[in-house]
Amino acid sequence: MIELDEVGRTFTVSRRTGVLRRERRVVHAVRDLSFTVAAGEFVGYLGPNGAGKSTTIKMLTGILTPSVGRVRVAGLDPSRRRTALARRIGVVFGQRTTLWWDLPLKDSFQLIRHLYKVDREAFHRRLDELCEVLELGAFLATPVRQLSLGQRMRGDIAAALLHDPAVLVLDEPTIGLDVVSKAAVRGFLRxxxxxxxxxVLLTTHDLGDIERLCRRVMLIDHGTLAFDGTVEDLMATAPGETSIEEVVTRLYTRAAPS
Known part of the structure; x- marks a missing residue:
């Protein structure tokens, strides 16, 4: 479902070095990144801030074009087939919503139905299912701006799934949620x-999400893949450590350039 082959992405940044002078340099956000995700996998994609996670997701969703290498999602080139790809994937960004801020939640869902050209009968069947599992019914008529963070997050997840995508990309889907809301979202995703x-490809700093949801973990640091394996394999890389947080911290340190 997801293929990256020797993918790299560079950015040119500039900084002031004098009154009239600027220095330009090339930043390698991602370099030589290769991995595949098979249909039906639930994969955690970890890394410290600035490691290249967000850049990877933006390339997978067609927001950014790779500087080098090849990307395919659901058999499509994301940057060239962005509209077609949108019908095959769902994306949730925990720190920003895709819902219409001043509209009731149900109206946002109706707009999404028209954007994705979802058949009316299929839409209502899917919405009823999502409302039951995510417990959305009590606030469907509430404007998005009045929803709690947990309610909005459940609404965003439902919005990403109304067109029944084959691939779901999640960026910090449980950020800021209370214990009850977090458990509900995890149970639904499982x-x-x-x-x-x-x-499902999940990026998160909440390692509890990884422990409870993912069978496979990839760790990226400084734009390159530092680890790819099962959670058990991950724990085995640091004998004596008892928590996944301690193991991941050690791997971050090990992957850091000298």
Whole structure:
């Protein structure tokens, strides 16, 4: 479902070095990145701030074009087939919403139905299912701006799934949620993957999400892949450590350039 082959992405940045002078330099956000994600996998994609996670996601969703290498998602080139790809994937960004701020939640869902050209009957069937599992019914008529963070996050997840995508990309989907909301979102995602076979790529700083949801973990640091394996393999890289947080911290340190 997801393929990256020797992908790199560079940015040119400038900084002031004098009154009239600027210095330009090339930053390698991602370099020589290769991995595949098979249909039905639930994969955690970890890395410290600035490691290249967000750049990777932007390339997977067609927001950015790779400087070098090849990217395919659901068989499509994201940067060249962005509209077609949008019908095959769902994306949730925990720190920004895709919902219309001043509209009731149900009206946002109706607009999304028209954007994705979802059949009316299929839309209502899917919405009823999502409302039941994510417990959205009590606030469907509430403007998005009045929703709590947990309610909005559940609304964003539902919005990303209304067109029944084959691939779901999640960027910090449980950020800022309370214990109850976090458990509800985790339970839903686990069921979505197990029952519908949806392929999920999850980026998060909450390692509890990784422990409870992911069978496979990839760790990126300084733009390159530092680890790719099962959670058990990850724990085995640091004998004596008892928590995934301690193991990941050690791997970050090990991957850092000298």
């Amino acid at each position: 069921g979505l993957n197990a029952e519908r076979g949806t392929t």
